[in-house]
Amino acid sequence: MLPAPPLDSLPPVMAHRGLSARAPENTLAAVRAAHAAGCRWVELDVQLLGDGTPVIWHDARLNRCSHSRGRLADLDRQRARRVDAGSRFAPRFRGEPMASLEAMLALVETLGLGLNLEFKLHRGRDPAALVDTVLPLVERCLPPSRWLASSFDRRALHALRRHRPDPHRLRLGVIDKRLPRRWREEVHELGAFSLHLDWRRLREPQARAVAASPCRLVAYTVNQPRIARRLYAWGAASLISDDPLALTDIK
Template sequence: MSDIFSRIALPATIAHRGLSAHAPENTLAAVKAAHAAGHAWVELDVQLLGDGTPIIWHDAGVRRCSNSRGKLKKLNWEVASRLDVGRWFDTTFSGERMATLEEMLALLDELGMGLNLELKVNRGRDASALVESVLPAAMQSLPRERLLVSSFDMTALNAARRLVPDPQALALGLLYEKLPRDWEDRASRLGAFSLHLDWRRLKLAQAQAVAASDYRLLCYTVNDTQAYQRLCQWGVDAVISDDPGRLTR
């Protein structure tokens, strides 16, 4: 595992869904804003539309972050591409469009940024189909030292590892709200690179145990400066934040 650890230089902070405190989440605008603010890595969510188009999106539907409503599984790209996904955040982003995975990967490659790509498997969706549509494109577009794929969904993570059996070729992260007791066994079986935990449910002893292991420890979603400083002292490798600059100022 040492080779992949030496190649992937995670920054101390990663911009959550792009710079989502200052731009609409999971959009090209949010990633451009993160880059302009000096952040080297972003965390983004990927799903499939009903027609199989991979898009950068978090929710199962579009109501919260667009000018329309409906489930992703019932939308095709022709319809989804016309949605305004910026105005809900601020009128200055009116006209921002949903990003396809292809568009986002091209932007990240152009900007030289790193990506923590979360495989988002909402209820009733096919995890294996998501992996098969997303993973080859991501690996072709970004060098392996700038790509970390994570998920709460073990079906998705296992499918990813079957597709890319070599842990040195693809870094995978296990996402949990709370660290399970058998985390070492799960991480070993997957050939994982990292564990991603909700900082509010993390205890010092748990952080120290992961920090002393062969796996990187990331925490989400950290927007409190005091919490960030405490997590750094606990040995956390990186935090995912809506506004990373605020933590380090």
């Protein structure tokens, strides 16, 4: 089993939705591929089906990552089991299931991986229900040093912090497309551990300001070595990448 990092650290690279450049995103296969490639942490998305079952899935709909159609919010556990989440990526992944949170956590725990779990909220979904369902399941499987709860949705982040006021018991990652104007205030209010920003909209002074603060800078989605080198030079603590193998030995 891989050693867990200290509570104050993150790995240099996290595998985005598993090793999504080489396996269908957010699947058990993608996480196994990430582990086989030597990745220490994976970034995954969690949301609820219509019946409240937590699953690992990014989009509000099924269309992009499967041959099924419709909204995730209209599925129950039984119908979700019939979704083929692999063959659209490549024929060899035919029959790869939509991963339940429970199955994914069991795999992450078995492989000794760290987890950056994004709490995904699409329009009309309830952040409190997502947090109330997911948080206890993750905490039963992983210690605070082995996972990070992240989200674009501030309601979800505040709900998480209300459940766990101690930032040493729950590390929060604030995700945004660009650096918020009030980022220092937001980080302070949430007791956030990290700030996750789109590298394409990030400028050097902004990156260095975050890196110099108590908050760690995480940049997404970085797949080019030259970009990775630039971001590390600016002070990024961790990068999220579709293909971490492309960034090997950069830091």
